[in-house]
Amino acid sequence: MSEEVIKKPKRKKSKSQLMASALLDKAYQETIEAKARGEKIGWSTSLFPQEIAETLGLHIVYPENHGAAIAAKKLADPFLQYAEAHDCNNDLCSYAKIDLAYADILDCDASNMPRPDFLLVGNNGCNEITKWFELLSRKYNIPLFMVDMTYNHQDHVTKSRTKYIRAQLEQLITDLCELTGQTWDPDKFAEIMKISTINRNLWEQVADYLAIVPSPISGFDLFNYMGPMVFTRGRTETADVLRQLIAETEENIKNGKSTFPAKEEFRVFWEGIACWPYLSHNLKTLKKYGINVCATAYARAWSLDYTPGDLDSLAAAYSFTSSNNILLEESVRRRKEWNEKFHIDGTIYHVNRACKVMVCQQQELMRQVSEACGGLPYMSFDGDQADYRNFSEAQFEQRIEAFAETMRNRKEALKNG
Amino acid sequence: MADLHENLQKLRNISHNPKKQLDTYLSDGKQVIGAFPYYTPEVMADAAGIIPMGMWGAQTEFSLAKKYLVPFACPIMQACMELGLQGKYAGVKAVMIPTMCDTLRDVTQDFKTGVKDISTIAYTLPQNRKLAAAKEYLIEELTYVKEQIEKIYGVTITEEAMQKSIAVYNKHNSVMREFAAIANDHLDIITPAVRHSVFKSAWFMSKSEHIAAVEEIINQLKALPVYNFTGHRLILTGITAEPCSLLNILSDNNFAVVGDDVAQEMRQYRTDIPEDTSSLASLAQQWLDRSDPMAHDDHIDRVNLLEKLYKENNADAILVCLMKFCDPEEYEFVAYNSALKEAGIKVLSIDIDQQPNNYDQARTRIETLAELL
Numbered sequence: 001m002s003e004e005v006i007k008k009p010k011r012k013k014s015k016s017q018l019m020a021s022a023l024l025d026k027a028y029q030e031t032i033e034a035k036a037r038g039e040k041i042g043w044s045t046s047l048f049p050q051e052i053a054e055t056l057g058l059h060i061v062y063p064e065n066h067g068a069a070i071a072a073k074k075l076a077d078p079f080l081q082y083a084e085a086h087d088c089n090n091d092l093c094s095y096a097k098i099d100l101a102y103a104d105i106l107d108c109d110a111s112n113m114p115r116p117d118f119l120l121v122g123n124n125g126c127n128e129i130t131k132w133f134e135l136l137s138r139k140y141n142i143p144l145f146m147v148d149m150t151y152n153h154q155d156h157v158t159k160s161r162t163k164y165i166r167a168q169l170e171q172l173i174t175d176l177c178e179l180t181g182q183t184w185d186p187d188k189f190a191e192i193m194k195i196s197t198i199n200r201n202l203w204e205q206v207a208d209y210l211a212i213v214p215s216p217i218s219g220f221d222l223f224n225y226m227g228p229m230v231f232t233r234g235r236t237e238t239a240d241v242l243r244q245l246i247a248e249t250e251e252n253i254k255n256g257k258s259t260f261p262a263k264e265e266f267r268v269f270w271e272g273i274a275c276w277p278y279l280s281h282n283l284k285t286l287k288k289y290g291i292n293v294c295a296t297a298y299a300r301a302w303s304l305d306y307t308p309g310d311l312d313s314l315a316a317a318y319s320f321t322s323s324n325n326i327l328l329e330e331s332v333r334r335r336k337e338w339n340e341k342f343h344i345d346g347t348i349y350h351v352n353r354a355c356k357v358m359v360c361q362q363q364e365l366m367r368q369v370s371e372a373c374g375g376l377p378y379m380s381f382d383g384d385q386a387d388y389r390n391f392s393e394a395q396f397e398q399r400i401e402a403f404a405e406t407m408r409n410r411k412e413a414l415k416n417g
Numbered sequence: 418m419a420d421l422h423e424n425l426q427k428l429r430n431i432s433h434n435p436k437k438q439l440d441t442y443l444s445d446g447k448q449v450i451g452a453f454p455y456y457t458p459e460v461m462a463d464a465a466g467i468i469p470m471g472m473w474g475a476q477t478e479f480s481l482a483k484k485y486l487v488p489f490a491c492p493i494m495q496a497c498m499e500l501g502l503q504g505k506y507a508g509v510k511a512v513m514i515p516t517m518c519d520t521l522r523d524v525t526q527d528f529k530t531g532v533k534d535i536s537t538i539a540y541t542l543p544q545n546r547k548l549a550a551a552k553e554y555l556i557e558e559l560t561y562v563k564e565q566i567e568k569i570y571g572v573t574i575t576e577e578a579m580q581k582s583i584a585v586y587n588k589h590n591s592v593m594r595e596f597a598a599i600a601n602d603h604l605d606i607i608t609p610a611v612r613h614s615v616f617k618s619a620w621f622m623s624k625s626e627h628i629a630a631v632e633e634i635i636n637q638l639k640a641l642p643v644y645n646f647t648g649h650r651l652i653l654t655g656i657t658a659e660p661c662s663l664l665n666i667l668s669d670n671n672f673a674v675v676g677d678d679v680a681q682e683m684r685q686y687r688t689d690i691p692e693d694t695s696s697l698a699s700l701a702q703q704w705l706d707r708s709d710p711m712a713h714d715d716h717i718d719r720v721n722l723l724e725k726l727y728k729e730n731n732a733d734a735i736l737v738c739l740m741k742f743c744d745p746e747e748y749e750f751v752a753y754n755s756a757l758k759e760a761g762i763k764v765l766s767i768d769i770d771q772q773p774n775n776y777d778q779a780r781t782r783i784e785t786l787a788e789l790l
Contacts, residue, residue, distance in 0.1 A: 087754050089739075089747040091489065100751070123544065127519050130544065130713050131748035138752055146545050146713055150554070151516040153525055153539035160557035164543060167550030324519075328526040351487065356744065359487050360494075360523035364530050 011261065016245035017224055023237050024227040028111035031059040040117035040180055043136065045129050046230045047301060048122040049147060049318050051196055052172055054234035055189040056182050060120065061113040065230050066102070067095035069110045071276040071386035079105070080387060094354040094386035096132040103136055118142055118179060120172075124149035124318055124325045125301075126357040145175050149319045152326050157316040165315035192234045193308035199233045200303050202242035207303070209249050210294040211342050214264035216252040219293030220283050221259055223274045229302040265290025266407045267343055269335065271365075272350030272358050273298055277388040278396075285397050289404035295342040297323045297334065324357045331365055336372045344373075345407045348400075349380035353390040377410055379403040421637040425611055428630060432617035433661075435470065436505060439621075442468050443508040448570055451512030451535070452620070453521065454493060454656070455680045456542065456707070458513070458700050460586050460690070461563050463624060464578035467570055471620025472497050472512060473681060474771045476660050485527040489742050491520045492771035493656070498524070501532035511536040511569045513562060517711050518745055538565045544713040546705045555701040563697070579696030586690060589624045592631050593686040597676070601730065603638050604646035604673040609664040612674050616682040617659070646673055649790045652726045653677040654719075655738030656746060657769060666780045667736075670787040675730040678722060679738065684709060710749050719749055720756040727762055733790050737766035763789065 013021075035041050042053060046064040053060050070076050076098055082105065083097035084090055102108060106115060121133045121144055130146065137144040147168045150161045177184050206225070209217055225245065228238045252258055268286075270293040275282055286293065306317040323331050338344070349366055351359050362380075370376045379399050384390035419427070431438050442449055450462045451472045459469035474496025479488075481502035482495045500506060512535055516522040525539035540558045543551040563574055596615060600607040607615075615634065619627045648671035658664065658679050667674070677683045688707045693699040704712075710719050723735055735757060740746055750766065757764050765786045767779040 087751045089750070091742055092744065092747055096748075127517070127522070128744040128748065131745050134713070135748060135751055148543055148545040148551075148713070150543065151522050151541045153516065153541065158557070160554045164545075164548075164550045164554035167548055168545055171548060324522075328530065353489065356487075356490065356742070357519035357522060360490050360520050361485075361526045363485055363487075364527055368530075 014245075014248055014259070016241055016248055017221075019241045019244055020225050020228050023232055023241055025111060026237075027059075027231045028061065028113070031061050032112065032114050034059040035114035041114055042118045042120050043113065043116040043133075044120035045122045045125060045133070047125050047318065047322055048120045049169060049172075049314060050234050051189065051192045051314065052169065052176060053120065054192045054196075055185065056176055056180060058176065058180065060231075061116075062230050063099040063102075063113070064095045064125075065227060066111070066113055067098040067386050068274075068276045069227075070098055070102075070108055071388070072279055073110050074277060074388070075109055076277065076386055076388060079108075080389075092354075093126075093128060093132070094384055094390075096128070098386055100132070100135060103139055116140060116142060118176075119144040121146045122149055122318065124322050126324055126355070127151075128356070143175075143179065145172050147172060147318070149325060152320060152330075155327060155330055157319045161319060162312050162316050165319055166311050169311060169315060190309045193306070193314065195236055195239070196234045196304070197306070197308050199229070199238045199242065200305065202239055202246065203229055203233075203303050206242060206245055206249070207295075207300065209253075212253070213267070213343050214258060215260060215267070215292055215294055216249050216258045218258070218260035218283075219270070219296065220274075220279070220286070222296070222299050223279065226299055226302065229299075233302065260287075260292045262287045262290050264292045266345045266404060266411075267292055267294040268407075269294070269339060269342070269344045269347040270296040270298075270350070271347055271362070272352050273355065273385040275350060275352075275383040275391055276386055278383070278391055278393070281393055282396065285400050289400060291400070291404060293348075295338045295344060297331075297338075328361055328364060328368065331361075332368045332372055335365075335369045339369070339373045339376060344376065345411060346377040346379070346403060348403070349378060350383050351380050353382065353384040354387060355385065375410075377403065377406045379406075418633075421606070421634065421641075424630060424634050424637065425606075425615070428618035428634075429611065429614040431621050432614040435621040439470060439506075439508060442470075449509050450566065450570075451506060451509050453497070453512060453514040453524075455517070455684070455711070456515055456704065456709075458559055458562055459624075460579060460582045460696070460700060461559075461566055461574055463582040463585065464696075465566065465570060465572040465574045467566070467572070468623050469513075470509070471617075471681075472506075473617075473620065473657065475500060476771055476773055478772060485531055486520075486524075491518075491740065491742050492769075493740070494520050494524045496771040498527060498531060501528060501535065506532070506535060509535055511538055511566065513538045513540070515539075516541045518743075520742075520744075536565070536569050538562055538569075542704055542712075546712065546714060552698070552701045552705060555704060556695075556697050559697045559700055576696055583690045583696060583699055585624050585628070589619070589628050590686040590689050592628050592635070593619065593683070596631050596635055597683060597686075599635055599638050601673075601675050602643040603641060604648070604675070605644040606638070606641075607673075609651075609658075609667045609672065609674045610661040613659060613661065613664055613682070616679075619685075620681070648673055649734065649787060650675040650730060650732045652723060652730065652732045652735045653679050653682075653738055654723060654735060655769060656680045656740040656743060658682070658736075658738040659769070663767075663769075663776050663779060666776060666783050670783050672783070672787065675732055676726040678719075678726060680711070711745055720753045720760075723753060723757060724760060724762065734763040734765060734786060737764060738769045739766050740769045 042060045079098040079101040082101035301322045304317045306313040448467045452469045462469045474493040482498040529537040690703045
């Protein structure tokens, strides 16, 4: 006789979480409706200067975000299999594989993206995404508009880079106006930049709550709010979601509560993209040892710091925001600052099989960050942002268990002087 | 004067043992700079009398490199890190690394940190090449590289010397194109491995020396009657097509290489350095003019390029030398593989690695292709 399994009820979603999901659903739905009306819709890389398309009222969807959603809902397998059966090397980025398969199939059990009429590519996240989008451009025979963000091997965005990126943004405005037959409205552009900056500041405010010990929020929860920050950071509805989250967090602080579902024993920095197919497994494992993810560079990449109305500062911000587009010293400097600010006990490095740009300098990053932070402990695990086949639950669990022990010993040693 | 076979053997020896060549240059009092894959402003070094030497790794086991790179990183970069960490590049004062792919971005940082006695000069080529602003940006970036070379090597690179070196590099391009053409008339002598060593040796010699060596080979080939090759004719495409043990499998199966779109080989020589307002503007314009799959908007579709090479050289098949873990090439493969097959062209893909490999799997596939043809 089989033993009856009693499942624990799922944690009720907060109002802000429901609002974030609804906003994302709305963005997808509006894109489908715009396409049905005959408007031109675009697919974009996730760290693209959305302000320009938003000013023109264009509907844009984000294949990376879409791939993450498909992976998180455990729907990736048929897409991965399809891509690999159609000349995609197993080695390619799993978001790309899912999307290149989806580009043929154009249907899934998550939100759907309509066939694009144009593509927007920024290479500040990685170089390879240009090649991925070139394949889409070739497949659909549609224009690809690129903003080349030029990897920064120096410790600042040089003037020549800013000038080049600004020229590309100006060209993009011309190209999109020509494509859509619209007229450019500089006042609306200034307004969108202002809204985007407000959202950026609210996003920072949310992330800053994680500096409180113990944290009133679960850091992993921030991954759930990334959708609006990627999709709709130029819209006022995103501010509504973030303000609701802030209100809920203030309430938690007042009542001494937290959305982290356990006693916070350790506060860690999560390096890299989430392992979307195993998000709940990862959280459950971390929770078991009281490990709260209190900082992450990945989510912060959408915290674009520029002066509204100043195109040069927008150009520089997009070039310098991602850890994938900056030199090692700057990556270490930021992490040292965050580790101190967020009272971090250790770093978890996701050795992401899908993302070479994140992992090919990660080992040196581990050593330098640890050294810069007084021997801060760190661990790594093998995973993949969207390909469920490249992750081992057992490996993750064993390493987290050992890591908790390392952090505990260090905390005790520090306490005892 | 050496005979043709001695001349070819000399280039073969250099391509097989660049370390010996490096040591010879150093003992002759020359200064050397490393040129990572696969477009660097070598002209600047040449203008300062510094020998640029290609950094293409080697067939080696990866041990020390594991401290910096994951096992699924580009084998060329793993090998370069390995050799750098082992001290095999001792005497090289600096390396130039273009951030042309994601792994190269990171290797600028890994090399800088790991191989401390060699300075790293990183620079970023623009990808949005249609805009005038891209050229302005690149001139600034090249100025940075020039200043770094001047500082590290204690030299002054003059405009006059740059113009002279540009002429040398354009002459070298022309000589290599001529060699590639005449090689097809002598496929009994210019086997795949021999052809490769003529191209690869260019990375480890001053261009003036290489021009002299290849011109002599060309003249000696011209003096011979055209050979009627009746075997199978191949076009190669990829980053590198090596080692020779792999290329010898081609010879064993009666294949000759009659053209290539290989980064280490003909891609280098397709585009000359044009005249412009300054030497740096010329170098910048060369990048903007290059037809290359590593660049966005590569001017010529890879499918068209390969089809053209295939037809012009009466080829029987295209051999894709797919560098393991090379994202740009893997994406490109999706674009051209099915299109070429639909055009009725036979395409075979084999993996290229830098770790010792007996290429048994490649041998079987090449044998099967030979049977098919």
